[in-house]
Amino acid sequence: MKAKRDPEGAEVSHLLSACELAGKTILEIGCGEGKLTRQYARMPRKVVGIDPEKSDLLVAEKNKGTTNSFFIQSIGEKLPFPNGVFEIVILASSL
Amino acid sequence: MVHALKEAYRILVPRGMMIDVRPLSVDVPLEIIYKRGSESAGIIDMSPGIDLDIAADRAIVSVVKDRIFVESKVEIFDFAFYWKTLNDMQDDIEEFWKDDVIVSDEVVQQARILLDKPRPQTQIRVGLQLKLGKYEKQN
Secondary structure (H helix, E strand, O other), X not given: OOOEEOOOOHXXXXXXXXXOOOOOEEEEEOOOOOHHHHHHOOOOOEEEEEXXXXXXXXXHXXXXXXXXXXXXXXXXXXXXXXXXXXXXXXXXXXX | OHHHHHXXXXXXXXXXXXXXXXXXXXXXXXXXXXXXXXXXXXXXXXXXXXXXXXXXHHXXXXXXXXXXXXXXXXXXEEEEEXXXXXXXXXXXXXXHOOOOOEOOHHHHHHHHHHHHOOOOOOEEEEEEEEEEEXXXXXX
């Protein structure tokens, strides 16, 4: 993407005011290139981002800058996780 | 969509939180901003995405009605994209939002006229509205 996306940080600011992320285990559905993920990834205990686009996930992985973030190719309708393992699910423009 | 929400329910811990954040298909101005102000080049038609908005809202209503999630917060806020050139903006629209937005030739032409004015730090700005909903998993 050639755009500067939300340089004011409105999305992450509203996300942080909506819920406490510190120490939590988070799944972000529709993480794309991880632009939102990177803005909050230092707070939770663990973040898993999923997206159907492999090329976007490669960018997300390359730029993640943390050791607690993981990116997996998947779709929201068929999540490759057992029951009850995440404390927060973020549907990032993916519903 | 309901299936995706039920999957979210499945992998959440008891009383876990689901955050639904997405842009709304509300028509917005395409603005040319510069150091000391801004001008609108016209309105971007977001109506092609309305059906998806309605379907997403219905899916949320469905899982709330089924009492698998309880709504605890909904808010709408502004969110912006910025480009340096019209070509960059048009490339992004073609790649990411081709089916969701319509930027008329008149708006593009007016944006071009405004961009050609000699003003410092000129950029293209499209401010969207994002909806954030917070829902708690029920047992």
